[in-house]
Amino acid sequence: MLTLSKVDSFYGRSQALHGVSAAARDGTIMAVLGRNGVGKTTLLRTILGLTDRSQGAIALDGEEIGGLATHARARAGIAYVPQGRMIIPDFTIRENILMGGFAAGGARRIPEIVPVLFPYLMENLDRPGGVLSGGQQQQLAIARALACEPKVLLMDEPTEGIQPNIVEQIENSIIRLNTELGLTILLVEQNVGFARRAAQDFVMLENGRSVASGPIDTLTDDTVAKHMAI
Amino acid sequence: MSDIIFIGLSLSSILLLIALGLSITYGAMGVINMAHGELVMIGAYTAVLAGLHLNLNLFFALPLAFVTSGLAGLVIERLVIRRLYGRIIDTLLATWGVAILLQQLVRLEFGLSFLGIHVEGLGPGLQNMTVPGFLTQPFDIAGITIQPYRSFIIVVTLALTALTWWLMYRTPTGVQVRAIMRNPQIAAACGIDVRRVSALTFAYGSGLAGVAGVLLAGFKTVMPEMGAAVVIDGFLVVVVGGVGSLLGTLLSAAVLGQINGVFAILTNDILARAVVFGVVIALILWRPRGLFSFKSR
Numbered sequence: 031m032l033t034l035s036k037v038d039s040f041y042g043r044s045q046a047l048h049g050v051s052a053a054a055r056d057g058t059i060m061a062v063l064g065r066n067g068v069g070k071t072t073l074l075r076t077i078l079g080l081t082d083r084s085q086g087a088i089a090l091d092g093e094e095i096g097g098l099a100t101h102a103r104a105r106a107g108i109a110y111v112p113q114g115r116m117i118i119p120d121f122t123i124r125e126n127i128l129m130g131g132f133a134a135g136g137a138r139r140i141p142e143i144v145p146v147l148f149p150y151l152m153e154n155l156d157r158p159g160g161v162l163s164g165g166q167q168q169q170l171a172i173a174r175a176l177a178c179e180p181k182v183l184l185m186d187e188p189t190e191g192i193q194p195n196i197v198e199q200i201e202n203s204i205i206r207l208n209t210e211l212g213l214t215i216l217l218v219e220q221n222v223g224f225a226r227r228a229a230q231d232f233v234m235l236e237n238g239r240s241v242a243s244g245p246i247d248t249l250t251d252d253t254v255a256k257h258m259a260i
Numbered sequence: 261m262s263d264i265i266f267i268g269l270s271l272s273s274i275l276l277l278i279a280l281g282l283s284i285t286y287g288a289m290g291v292i293n294m295a296h297g298e299l300v301m302i303g304a305y306t307a308v309l310a311g312l313h314l315n316l317n318l319f320f321a322l323p324l325a326f327v328t329s330g331l332a333g334l335v336i337e338r339l340v341i342r343r344l345y346g347r348i349i350d351t352l353l354a355t356w357g358v359a360i361l362l363q364q365l366v367r368l369e370f371g372l373s374f375l376g377i378h379v380e381g382l383g384p385g386l387q388n389m390t391v392p393g394f395l396t397q398p399f400d401i402a403g404i405t406i407q408p409y410r411s412f413i414i415v416v417t418l419a420l421t422a423l424t425w426w427l428m429y430r431t432p433t434g435v436q437v438r439a440i441m442r443n444p445q446i447a448a449a450c451g452i453d454v455r456r457v458s459a460l461t462f463a464y465g466s467g468l469a470g471v472a473g474v475l476l477a478g479f480k481t482v483m484p485e486m487g488a489a490v491v492i493d494g495f496l497v498v499v500v501g502g503v504g505s506l507l508g509t510l511l512s513a514a515v516l517g518q519i520n521g522v523f524a525i526l527t528n529d530i531l532a533r534a535v536v537f538g539v540v541i542a543l544i545l546w547r548p549r550g551l552f553s554f555k556s557r
Contacts, residue, residue, distance in 0.1 A: 078449055099455070100448035110449040118442045129439055133451025138432070178451060 031056050032077070032108075032182045032214065037086035037096075039069075039076040046072040046081065050240045052233045054182065059208050059215045061225035061246065064235035065258055070218040071113055073235065074184040077216070078103050078110055090182065104133040109180035113187050113218075115171040119160025123151055126159045126170055130177030141176045143211060147203045148173055165196030172203065182214045183207065189221065204228060222254055234258075262404050264525050265518070270410040272517025273417035277472035278490055279497035279509050280424055281465030287441045287504025288461045290348060291341055294356040296494060297487025298363060299329045299466045303473025304482040305366060305381070307389045312381045317392050318474065322416070325470035332362075333466020337459050363484045384484060389477035413475045420468060425506055427464075437461050441504045496536070500543050502550025512551060516540070 032054045039047035047069050054060040062070045076084045079100040088096035095103050104110075109130065117126055124140070131138025145152040148169040159170055168188055175183055188204060189197045205228050207213045219225045225232065225246070232249050234242040234257050242253050282296050306328045307321035316324070336358055344351045368374070369382040381387055395409045428434040436457045439447040448454050472490075480486070497516055501508030516536055523532035543551070 080445055080449070099453070100445075101451050101453045104449055104451040110446075112446065112449070116443055116446045118439065118446075121438075121442075125435065129435070129447070129450045129452075131451075132432075132436065174450065 031091060032216070033087070033089045034073075034077070035087045035089075037073075037076060037084060037088060039072055039081045039084040041072075041082050045238065047076060047084075047238045049086070050233075050235070050238070052240060052243060054214050054216055055231070056214055057208070057212045058230040059204075059217055059228050061229035061232040062216060062218045062235065063222070063225060063232055063249075063254075063258060065260065068235040069238040070235055071186055072238070074110065074112075074186055074216065074218060077184060078108060101133070104178060105135075107179075107181035109133065109175035109178035109183050111168075111171045111175045111183065111185045111188060113190065115164075115167045117159040117162070117167045117170055117174075119158060121159055122156050123159055123162075123170060124155040127151070127173045127177050130174040133178035133180070135179070138177070141173070141179070143176060143207070144173045147206065163193070163196075165192045165200065168192055168196075168200055169203075172200075172207075176207075180213065182216065184216045186218045187220060188217070189219075189224070201228070220258075222249075222258065225249075263407065264522055266407060266410055267525065268518035268521025269514075270407075270413040270517075271521045272514045273413050274472050274475055274490075275493055275497050275517045276510060276513035277417055277420060277468050277475070278494035279501070279513050280421065280506075281468040282491075282494045283498045283501065283504060283506075283509045284424075284428075284437070285462050285465045286498060288437050289341070289440075289458045290346070291462075292348060292352045292355070292495075293336075293341070293462075293465075294352060294491065295336060295359040295362060295487075296466075296469055297489070297491030298359045299333055299469035299487070300473040300476065300490050301366070301482075301484065301487035302332050302362065303329045303470030304389070304477040304486060305387070305473075306470065307474040307477045308387045308482050309381045311389055318389070318395070318478065319392075321389070321474050322471055325474045326467040327470075329470025329473065330463045330467030333469075334459060334463040336466075337462045341462070342455065342459070359487065363487070366484045387477075387482040389474070389482060391478045395478075409478055413478070416471065416475060420471065421506075421510065424468070428506060433457065433460070496540050498550075500540055500550055502547075502552040505550070505552035508550055508552030 035051045036049045037047055038045060038049060050073060062073055064070055072081060075081050077088060087094060090106055095106050127140050128138045150166060151169055151173055162170060189200050201224055208215055217229060229246045232243060232246050233240050234253060236257050241257060278300060285291055285293055303325035306325040310316040310321045310324055340354050340358055341351055344354055366382055367384045369379045372379060391409055395412055398405050398407050428437060436452045439452060440454055440457060444454050497509060497513045501512035519539055520532050520536050523535045
């Protein structure tokens with residue numbers, strides 16, 4: 031269980047999050063919703079300690095991790111699939127995946143689920159990551175995060191900018207990671223339809239504040255219209 | 261002609277050792293270390309002092325200088341650079357200050373000269389390292405005269421370059437260093453301890469500078485200011501080769517060292533410098549990011 035209470039976060043002097051509280055229960059997907067620029071990405075980055083400064087409590091399974099360095103949070107069990115995927119182009123697919131292994135306790139290895147979900151990656155382990163299409167890079171970013179052997183997966187708009195035929199495949203793999211591996215997932219998503227299908231809970235952000243949250247059933251069309259319509 | 265090329269190669273070798281350290285620290289940490297030349301100087305003085313006081317020859321001085329300069333680098337990283345990550349201009353100034361400080365420490369014999377104590381081998385004067393006799397006698401193989409000391413420099417450099425390549429491309433730590441070079445935030449999010457790995461990288465690069473200092477001491481005068489000149493050459497190599505590229509650093513050190521060596525012998529040292537600078541300017545205009553570079557930072 032990942033719990034945030036009254037978290038503030040800063041880039042330089044400007045405050046990007048104001049007292050955000052949220053809890054992702056074990057084995058569930060929590061959707062992080064809101065318009066562009068309201069702090070969804072900042073929320074994920076704050077959990078990993080990638081903003082300049084943050085206050086408030088961030089706890090993983092009751093252990094406070096808010097004061098730890100980024101790498102220690104990753105080793106505690108938080109993995110990140112960033113926006114834009116951030117694949118290392120001149121590393122091979124294998125090297126990109128195994129990078130995640132530095133956060134796992136023991137030996138670095140390719141997780142067993144990767145060939146099941148993303149057979150293409152396994153067939154091309156020695157190709158450089160930079161030659162992959164956007165959808166394949168997204169799969170690679172997910173595989174890298176899985177190699178961290180995480181308890182909680184942070185995913186930032188995993189289907190953004192990806193060709194439509196791959197979108198469904200990525201959505202299904204997210205749901206399978208949650209149901210089959212029991213991974214807890216924080217999912218930043220613009221697509222409310224997918225959020226409703228996949229998530230159990232949601233938190234809605236507006237101007238760096240949490241304006242609505244709870245079980246996904248309680249996410250009304252009114253709330254969506256009020257905080258997400260452009 | 262063959263011995264001209266030989267001298268050029270040995271100059272290239274020393275350039276390469278200096279530039280390798282600069283290249284990996286700049287690539288991995290985004291730090292321009294102006295005190296790198298002083299780490300070379302520390303290596304050279306380690307050789308001088310080890311010879312005078314411990315009666316250790318060149319072969320013992322090499323590992324000793326690697327450790328001494330490496331530790332000095334680690335201290336600089338801990339005390340100064342660590343506090344200034346991401347502030348490139350500030351690190352540049354701060355490490356320049358460190359460079360001046362280190363020069364003065366040697367000149368003032370760590371402050372002991374105020375107390376009237378003189379340490380043999382330190383101070384503002386010129387020092388020499390004696391090279392073991394069998395490395396100074398040229399010999400002929402198949403009609404070609406071999407300069408043993410120049411050959412020794414080339415062999416040591418090749419071995420250390422191979423070691424560096426192996427560390428960077430065949431070990432988990434090397435993967436971590438390369439990941440940090442490409443994207444430090446993602447590296448950290450993948451569980452890589454960026455600070456620790458950066459400090460180790462910095463110490464390793466400093467150690468290479470120390471070795472370069474020992475080799476340099478074999479044919480050049482050792483003095484407190486010797487680092488300032490070599491660090492500029494080191495930066496030229498890095499800029500021409502492309503930051504963080506091992507292959508680029510290797511090729512550019514070879515080319516620049518060779519140009520320097522050939523022109524110095526055919527004409528004179530000053531003209532050789534001018535030619536080297538001319539070539540560097542032309543190359544930078546042609547390839548602003550260096551001969552080899554990857555997209556990042």
